[in-house]
Amino acid sequence: MEEMQGMRGASGEAFRLPSLAEMRLAIGFGLFHGWLIAMLTYFGVPSFGFGSALPAGLFLIGGAGGALLGAFVSQRHIRLMFFGRDVLLVLSSCGLFVAVAVPGVAASAACCVVGGVLCGLLHCSYGLATLAFSKASYVRIISLATVVASAVALLSLLAGVGSFPIAAQAAVVLALQLLSNLLLKDSLEGRFGGFGAGASPPVGAASSSVPTGAGCSGSVGAKDGSTGRFLRLMLAVFLFGIVSRGCDAFSLSSYTGVLFSSLALFSSHIVAAVLMVVFVGMKTRSRDLSLFYRFALPCAGAGFVLLALPLASVPASSFFAVFLVGVGYESINLTAWVLTSYAAKVSAAPARYFGLYAAVTYLSMLAGKALSYSLAPVAGTAAAFVGLVCVVVLVVIAFVVLPEDQVRLFEGSLRLSDDERAEGEAFAERCRLFAAAYGLTERETEVMGLLAKGRTLRVIADRLTISKGTAGTHISNIYRKTDVHKQQDLIDLFEAFSR
Missing domain, CATH: 1.20.1250.20 (MFS general substrate transporter like domains)
Incomplete structure (x- = not known):
């Protein structure tokens, strides 16, 4: 879409309407939140009794557990989390049918827990999907997603979904669940399966x-x-x-x-x-x-x-x-x-x-x-x-x-900004090459990077949360390995090495 000239967002980028990719992700994220609201509000309550807090409680406990699982998955195993999410999607969908076909507390409870774990993993997955866009897109995505989720909730409320038979409630929940997952998988293709147009690398930090x-x-x-x-x-x-x-x-x-x-x-x-x-x-x-x-x-x-x-x-x-x-x-x-x-x-x-x-x-x-x-x-x-x-x-x-x-x-x-991040990554790469050439340890590389930026002993100790004595020892080792005698000599050597 064409940019709206004259308006600039917090990052300095000209304000524009959401792109199609942003809208797709935001709508999926909004439907996901609509599904969350439906699970907390409607499904399972008839089995436990009107006004019961148990279905929502089980769902939220499962959601917290799923989110923590996603939080501690290492970056190299991120696809494993996506696989687990897909397995849970199948289990949750089947659980909805079981809960309808065999009504009872046990089936509804199991459905709420599995759905909650799936919800937690989806929350992480949608967050990761947003990283394929620039920071200026985050406000557009989350704002549109909130509008979609609230609109779905309002329509459900005005339509009286809570008074529908449990089979109809399950159909609403299943539709929201499948649609949100479908749109999420489409968005993640651009992030983890080859970046789409305009997408940025998955992680802004150094490799x-x-x-x-x-x-x-x-x-x-x-x-x-x-x-x-x-x-x-x-x-x-x-x-x-x-x-x-x-x-x-x-x-x-x-x-x-x-x-x-x-x-x-x-x-x-x-x-x-x-x-x-x-x-x-x-x-x-x-x-x-x-x-x-x-x-x-x-x-x-x-x-x-x-x-x-x-x-x-x-x-x-x-x-x-x-x-x-x-x-x-x-x-x-x-x-x-x-x-x-x-x-x-x-x-x-x-x-x-x-x-x-x-x-x-x-x-x-x-x-x-x-x-x-x-x-x-x-x-x-x-x-x-x-x-x-x-x-x-x-x-x-x-x-x-x-x-x-x-x-x-x-x-x-x-x-x-993108320029600042690119500059930081280029500096990190120069540090890595310099450290490899002179045999510096990982901690010495960190200290050397700060020395190359002109930081003092006190600043280095504070930034790395180490004592001044330890920082001084690292500095002495760096000077010895690089055969220099003061900080300015190290800066000159690093700049000459980087040319």
Whole structure:
């Protein structure tokens, strides 16, 4: 599609509408989320009894397990994960037929667990598929996917799928499951089976033959604090997910009404996706994600305050409260997904980031649902207390767990342009060749890369998280092996070697 001139996204690339490849992936990702919502909302409930939390709980436990499996699959065995996902797809599809043909708790429980594990692996797979595109595409893909998922959920809600016979519910679930997998496999062909037009290499970091330390790698990792910020981001998602899903207690108790709450929630997700495009996709400022994050917390806080007020019992007020909480929660999720994609793009183990993000999401939903069922009996009388506790949790997230400046620093450390990444990879290759020529160890190669960039002893020790004495020993060994006496001589030697 033609680019829309005059608008530039956060990465500096001119804003444009999604390409066909991006739309295909986004629609598949959206159908995947629609399937997730259907499994959590409809299928299995008739077997366990209306209002039962067990089907959703089993599905989320399976999802967290599948995501963790995907997170710890090494890059060389990534195709094994795809094979396991295909096997689970067959088992899950067959399980749906068994659950319909032989209704009962056992069949539905097995179907929920297998479907959950498949869901976790799919979450990782869709994340990996996005890496075939440039970073500027991530906002377009996740925003469109959110709109598709919410539209599917709204249509299912308005069509009354939850009241359909279990066979009809299974047909809806199966259709969403197969369509999302079909579109995913099509997208992954361009990533792991030969890149399609416009696709970038699968991993933004240096190849496995290049040392991946802070000195010689184009990747970003623990050495610049990115890992710590990613863990803080995951903690924020976990806490926010618990309090947001905990507010489902108000709909379970008919305080707001299931229909009103669901309409407000799914509508809020669409609004959050549109706002993300406005905040991030069409702006020229470098702090777009942090600004979007700054907007999310007060928005959710306003919703929690509304729930705490006496007016919350008024349908219009409760609808607006759930809507605001939903916009805030989905904004946090969208921010976390984009940052996770950035981190995976420059990592030698991208599946780990997507797997951990998915696992945290499922576990937060599980804990939040458990909390909502616990609060449901007292939701009508304890609304003020619950709302205020949620506001306190938001304050802790905003000022302690993940302040806005941490989001800005995290984004800044990951937002490498294509030229910067190519330059980093070329430097890493020169480091590898130089190290091979002079017999440097892997750690000495890392130190040498930092020395070649003019870094001091203190900076090297901090960057590699080693003592100054250890860093000094490595520097002495490098000087001895390269037959130089000071840092400038090493820099001159490295530059001459690289010509």
